[in-house]
Amino acid sequence: MKKIILVSACLALAACSSNGAPDAASAQKDEAAIKQVLKDITSSDSPAKMAAAFAEDGEWIIVGHAPYKGRAAIEKGIAGLTAPGSKIVFDSLDVKEVILLSDHQALTKSVAVYHIDANGKAGPAKRNEFADYLVKSADGAWQIAYEINSDENG
Structure with missing residues (x-):
C-alpha cells in the first residue's frame, strides 16, 4: 500500500507539469544538484540543517502521521x-531515480537506511523509501516542496 501511495504521488505530480524537459547539459547539472540536496540532508547533524533543504512552505509526510507544513514545522517533526x-x-542513501519535469521541477525516488544513535549507541537499522517533488527557487537552488516517506519500520 505504501508503494502505491508513493507511485500515485509521483504520477500525479508528473501529470501536473506542462513545461518541457531541459537540454542534456542542464539536465545533468540539475540532476547532480538535486542529488546533492538529498545527500546534504543525510549528512546533516541537526533537524534545522535537515529542514533547510525544504522550501519555506514545503510539506513533509510520513505515512500514517499528520503532515508537517512549513519549514519550521518540518524541523519540529524531525526533532x-x-x-x-x-x-x-x-x-546509506540510494537515489533510485531523478525525473526532470522541467527546468524548475523534478521528482525523485530514493531509499535510505538509517538508525537512531542514542547517547553513542546505535539502534536497529531502518529502511525508508521516499519520493520528493523539488522546485528550483529564484536563486537557482533546488528545494524540496513536498516529500512523502513510507518508513517500513514505523
Whole structure:
C-alpha cells in the first residue's frame, strides 16, 4: 500500500507539469544538484540543517502521521523523531531515480537506511523509501516542496 501511495504521488505530480524537459547539459547539472540536496540532508547533524533543504512552505509526510507544513514545522517533526541526547544517523542513501519535469521541477525516488544513535549507541537499522517533488527557487537552488516517506519500520 505504501508503494502505491508513493507511485500515485509521483504520477500525479508528473501529470501536473506542462513545461518541457531541459537540454542534456542542464539536465545533468540539475540532476547532480538535486542529488546533492538529498545527500546534504543525510549528512546533516541537526533537524534545522535537515529542514533547510525544504522550501519555506514545503510539506513533509510520513505515512500514517499528520503532515508537517512549513519549514519550521518540518524541523519540529524531525526533532520529534528522536529523544534528547539522540540523533538520526543515515547509513546509506540510494537515489533510485531523478525525473526532470522541467527546468524548475523534478521528482525523485530514493531509499535510505538509517538508525537512531542514542547517547553513542546505535539502534536497529531502518529502511525508508521516499519520493520528493523539488522546485528550483529564484536563486537557482533546488528545494524540496513536498516529500512523502513510507518508513517500513514505523
